Amino acid sequence: MAKIIPTKTPMREQPAAQRVRNFDEVPHGYSLEEAVQEAKRCLQCKKPFCVEGCPVGIDIPSFITYIKEKKLREGIDRIKETNILPAICGRVCPQEEQCEKRCILGKKHQPVAIGRLERFLADWERNEGKAELPVVAKKTGKRVAVVGAGPAGITVAADLVKQGHEIDVFEALHEPGGVLVYGIPEFRLPKDIVFTEIDFLKKLGVRIHLDTVIGMITSLDELLEEFDAVFIGTGAGLPWFMGLSGENLNGVYSANEYLTRANLMKAYLFPKYKTPITVGKRVATIGGGNVAMDCARSALRLGAEESILIYRRAREQMPAREEEIHHAEEEGIQFNLLTNPIAYHGDGRGWLKNIECIRMELGEADESGRRRPVPVDGSNFMIPADVLVVAIGNSPNPLIPNTTPDIATTRWRTIETDPETGRTSKRGVFAGGDVATGAATVIQAMGAGKIAARGIQAYLETGEW
Amino acid sequence: MKIIDKKIIAPNVHEMTLAAPGIAEKARAGQFAIAIPNRFSERTPLTLADWDAGKGEVSVVFLEIGDATRDLAALTTGDEMYSFTGPLGQPFDIDKFGKVGLVGGCYGIGGILPAARAMQAAGNEVVAFSEARSSFLLYWNDKLEEAAHDVRYSTSDGSLGRKGHAHDLLAENLEEGEHFDRILAIGCTFMMYRIAQVTRPYQIKTVVSMNPIMIDGTGMCGACRLSIGGKTKFACVDGPHFDGHEVDWDVVLARRKAYLEEEIVAKER
Ligand SMILES: Cc1cc2nc3c(=O)[nH]c(=O)nc-3n(C[C@H](O)[C@H](O)[C@H](O)COP(=O)(O)OP(=O)(O)OC[C@H]3O[C@@H](n4cnc5c(N)ncnc54)[C@H](O)[C@@H]3O)c2cc1C
Numbered sequence: 188m189a190k191i192i193p194t195k196t197p198m199r200e201q202p203a204a205q206r207v208r209n210f211d212e213v214p215h216g217y218s219l220e221e222a223v224q225e226a227k228r229c230l231q232c233k234k235p236f237c238v239e240g241c242p243v244g245i246d247i248p249s250f251i252t253y254i255k256e257k258k259l260r261e262g263i264d265r266i267k268e269t270n271i272l273p274a275i276c277g278r279v280c281p282q283e284e285q286c287e288k289r290c291i292l293g294k295k296h297q298p299v300a301i302g303r304l305e306r307f308l309a310d311w312e313r314n315e316g317k318a319e320l321p322v323v324a325k326k327t328g329k330r331v332a333v334v335g336a337g338p339a340g341i342t343v344a345a346d347l348v349k350q351g352h353e354i355d356v357f358e359a360l361h362e363p364g365g366v367l368v369y370g371i372p373e374f375r376l377p378k379d380i381v382f383t384e385i386d387f388l389k390k391l392g393v394r395i396h397l398d399t400v401i402g403m404i405t406s407l408d409e410l411l412e413e414f415d416a417v418f419i420g421t422g423a424g425l426p427w428f429m430g431l432s433g434e435n436l437n438g439v440y441s442a443n444e445y446l447t448r449a450n451l452m453k454a455y456l457f458p459k460y461k462t463p464i465t466v467g468k469r470v471a472t473i474g475g476g477n478v479a480m481d482c483a484r485s486a487l488r489l490g491a492e493e494s495i496l497i498y499r500r501a502r503e504q505m506p507a508r509e510e511e512i513h514h515a516e517e518e519g520i521q522f523n524l525l526t527n528p529i530a531y532h533g534d535g536r537g538w539l540k541n542i543e544c545i546r547m548e549l550g551e552a553d554e555s556g557r558r559r560p561v562p563v564d565g566s567n568f569m570i571p572a573d574v575l576v577v578a579i580g581n582s583p584n585p586l587i588p589n590t591t592p593d594i595a596t597t598r599w600r601t602i603e604t605d606p607e608t609g610r611t612s613k614r615g616v617f618a619g620g621d622v623a624t625g626a627a628t629v630i631q632a633m634g635a636g637k638i639a640a641r642g643i644q645a646y647l648e649t650g651e652w
Numbered sequence: 653m654k655i656i657d658k659k660i661i662a663p664n665v666h667e668m669t670l671a672a673p674g675i676a677e678k679a680r681a682g683q684f685a686i687a688i689p690n691r692f693s694e695r696t697p698l699t700l701a702d703w704d705a706g707k708g709e710v711s712v713v714f715l716e717i718g719d720a721t722r723d724l725a726a727l728t729t730g731d732e733m734y735s736f737t738g739p740l741g742q743p744f745d746i747d748k749f750g751k752v753g754l755v756g757g758c759y760g761i762g763g764i765l766p767a768a769r770a771m772q773a774a775g776n777e778v779v780a781f782s783e784a785r786s787s788f789l790l791y792w793n794d795k796l797e798e799a800a801h802d803v804r805y806s807t808s809d810g811s812l813g814r815k816g817h818a819h820d821l822l823a824e825n826l827e828e829g830e831h832f833d834r835i836l837a838i839g840c841t842f843m844m845y846r847i848a849q850v851t852r853p854y855q856i857k858t859v860v861s862m863n864p865i866m867i868d869g870t871g872m873c874g875a876c877r878l879s880i881g882g883k884t885k886f887a888c889v890d891g892p893h894f895d896g897h898e899v900d901w902d903v904v905l906a907r908r909k910a911y912l913e914e915e916i917v918a919k920e921r
Pocket of ligand 1: 279334340357358359363370372400402420478481587619620622626627629
């Protein structure tokens, strides 16, 4: 048996000093040689735990074998049997908590770089320019409406169009993709990749209606008159704020607004694209998740001199992916850990000037087992900043529940669904993704989409609820 | 979305009619749409000023003031609008209130027309207040006169109606003992603020149509947050109409401060 190489084959990336001034993708991806070398590290377990760790159950050992044998077509086809967005998942999935976490190699060494290999195959296919169309079943004459063109909606559409149903996707914004286009920045997920995947969907015969806000122009009940089933994948909604004084000062953004301006509206290409964004000299971001990292890293690329992160717990407790934290550190983001804002002070002319913060220390563990941060009395201090991005999460999108009184919601205002089938309390209506679970991940939204697609398929076949 | 007709109805004021059958069918007084004139432009909220469900057409009125509205103004009859989404926001609360005053300034003169029609249909006595700097800047006088029982004009230069602003005229009417059961105001922030100030002592419910900066308009980005009665509200999904006496005007005016002075200067000139 060949000797085990303990570490992942490294992936080349743009040096930090260079990349903080552009919006190009940071890691370059594997070459064929690098991919084959990494594929050889896989132990090909009889009982592959990695597959169990994947929310959509990709046949991981099998696609890795194809890479080893340089049978790339077969490899990508194998992935696409279960995952229609590999180029995206290979980039943004938290593999370290899913497939790679369960990798046997990872017990002693670094796990196989499953995400990078997935990305490699997907990029190969895209660059070859000929994504193969899967076989579509005979037309069933059934029609399904999908509300929201994010990862959850896209997955439902793809799975059901293959079953021969007619699919119409309704999207509120002027571009499909959901968070993939309005939230996750270009340097982490180039938008061309998202558009290629959406094109693929269109080639399968899915119709996408943009600029269409369900609940406003068409109610859910009206959709049900025309369609045999409806899937709701409307994602996340309004941002949370902390309710501190000065929150409405000019220069204070929610993460959603900041990222939407930068990504969807392409403020980073201002003035060619006309949506403005306040660049600021010192930009502070509040939060410790992926969204906060995206904001803090975008700030530098937009031209800020300094980008500062404020997070109330310790580094180990940050919910962001390790890779993102690491990239942010490399790029020179200043981390203010165990620090919480308590008030925002203006410059007297309506603009943000100072963030008043208080130091925190870790106290007793709470129910979640994490040590709770408690403020240190009298430790108040100021962090000067002219732009502030609040990235502490958001509530689910309110539009459908607000306009559909007979759909049951939880006390967090997420839509109630049956975990086995994706059914809501309303006959013929299914839901999944962030609108049902609260903010989660791309792959979880896709997993929920897969479950709902099966639920819809069963309902269309039997007509039973 | 095809632009069926585009014309200049007063200096710097444009009326645009689009083929949008779905929106025309669903639109109700007080709702808005978001337009992106071309691929590079901003998303721009516009109040729905008129529509015809039978013909499948909707009309908006806008002033050419910034980058976004310049791009809009550059489009003409026969052109395609890059993106047009609606209807958005909550409609006005329409009911039989009694005597209703509708105040419109700048784009809001167009905005009060559907409200006038709906309020009249609901059995109210409708008085419209239309204001501009000069008579040649007023528009849709005929449409308003048809939809309301009475239209009262005010112009800064006194060229039509009372010299001064709509709030001066309304204040005068109230002082003279005229009674209103409800006031709706659409137009620039400062005008709505002044109207709310005028009606406050009389405790007349005054609904203002807020126009904060918005991006998506569908309840996602949070740019349009306002402080209403001490609570954070979002104009795109909770509004855009709020009780003018509950709006925290200091915050609104501060958030608009960069532009406010120019607005006042422009209006006083
Ligand atoms: C900045 C940021 C970074 C992230 N980074 C990662 C990451 O690295 N890895 C990861 O796995 N996850 C990440 N996530 C989370 C992930 O993006 C989401 O969990 C996922 O996109 C949810 O998918 P969804 O399909 O449920 O909803 P969304 O992607 O939110 O899509 C919902 C769509 O529905 C549309 N819509 C809403 N209401 C209506 C309506 N009434 N009618 C019609 N259309 C409507 C919306 O416009 C939107 O396009 C990140 C999220 C953000 C915000």
